[in-house]
Structure formats: C-alpha cells, structure tokens
Amino acid sequence: MTSEAITFYNDWHKTKGINSWRKLNDYQTVVDSLCPSPYKNILDIGCGTGHLLKLFSQYKMETYGIDISEIGVEIARRNSPNSNIIIADGENIPYADKYFDIVTCLGALEHFDNIEKGYSEIVRVCNTYGLIYISVPNKYFPVKFSIQKEVKLSLEEWIKIFEKDNIKILEIKKDNKYRWLWTPMKYAYQYAFIMRKY
Numbered sequence: 001m002t003s004e005a006i007t008f009y010n011d012w013h014k015t016k017g018i019n020s021w022r023k024l025n026d027y028q029t030v031v032d033s034l035c036p037s038p039y040k041n042i043l044d045i046g047c048g049t050g051h052l053l054k055l056f057s058q059y060k061m062e063t064y065g066i067d068i069s070e071i072g073v074e075i076a077r078r079n080s081p082n083s084n085i086i087i088a089d090g091e092n093i094p095y096a097d098k099y100f101d102i103v104t105c106l107g108a109l110e111h112f113d114n115i116e117k118g119y120s121e122i123v124r125v126c127n128t129y130g131l132i133y134i135s136v137p138n139k140y141f142p143v144k145f146s147i148q149k150e151v152k153l154s155l156e157e158w159i160k161i162f163e164k165d166n167i168k169i170l171e172i173k174k175d176n177k178y179r180w181l182w183t184p185m186k187y188a189y190q191y192a193f194i195m196r197k198y
C-alpha cells in the first residue's frame, strides 16, 4: 500500500467525518443477506468509518475491522466502540488462518495494489464453511468516475478472480446505489458477491 493512498484516505476521512460511503440502509442489507446469528465473529476489511461493524455488533458477535487510514480507524472506533478495529493492510491481514466466520470487504478490494493477494488473504482468514461478502465496481457502468486509483472489471472478470476450488459463489447481486434502477446486470454500478469457503 502506497503512502499516497494512505494520505488520500486520511484526508477523505478528515473531511467527511462520520459520513458513510453509502446509505446507512445499505449496510443493513449486507447484514441481512448474511444472516449473522449462527456465526461467532466477523472481519470487515477496509472498514472505513465502521458503520457495518456497528450493525454486526448488535448480533452478539465479535466484530473486527481493519483499515489503512488511521483517521478512518479513529472514527470507526468511536462509531462502533465494541469492535476491535486496527490499522492494517488488507494485503497482509494480521490474523491467523481460518480465524473468522464472516469476512466482508465493501468497496475496498478494487483499491488494493495487488487484488489477487488481497483476495487470497480474505480466503485465508475465512473459516471453512464461513461466508465472504465482497462488493466491487463494474467497468461497464455507463457513468465514469473514480475517487481514487481503482480497478474496475466486468462481471465475468471478477468471477474469474473469485472462483477457486474451495470457494462456492452463492449469489451475485447488483450492489449499492442505482441497484433499484432497471439496469441489466451487465451495466450495474457495483456487484456484491456472497461466497462460501469449503
């Protein structure tokens, strides 16, 4: 992770404060789609200001977050005081193999220097039979904009990265804003992948 990226996210979090990256309802949709009750813990990678962790912590789960931005982490700790939130790079997650029952990564993986490395870290720390939720942008979304260096791929290209022998893709949904618009999957803004590790 470059120091420019860290500076960018620190500045962003300083300016925006507790404001979330998406509508608050959208985080609840993520939680609902993972039915958290049987699970013991969750790690949110690139947790930003901690809105998702705050919701998960209402489910009697241990909640963990990592982010490269110390300002983001500071805000997230205040927003979700019962969560364990640390400064760390998603490409080198400082937790043991299979430690988490649920691993989420919303709008962050596309900013990593090495997406394959980041994804292999997600798979590594996810427990067998655990769930993975990743949301990523689509290169065919017709309106072009970027807040920071990011990789946008097509649905087929993302599937190619996420498919592995020990991973089953359970569901792919249109994610985040504009998902209610009638747009075919091919032109969606972002995709949410829900996967199980075996």
Ligand SMILES: C[S@@+](CC[C@H](N)C(=O)[O-])C[C@H]1O[C@@H](n2cnc3c(N)ncnc32)[C@H](O)[C@@H]1O
Binding pocket: 001, 009, 020, 021, 022, 045, 046, 047, 048, 049, 050, 051, 066, 067, 068, 069, 072, 088, 089, 090, 091, 105, 106, 107, 108, 111, 112, 113
């Ligand atoms: C678009 S924001 C999304 C924040 C949060 N997931 C949400 O949906 O509210 C991307 C976040 O990923 C973090 N990030 C970017 N690259 C990262 C990396 N390599 N490791 C950990 N966090 C990273 C940024 O600091 C930022 O907080």
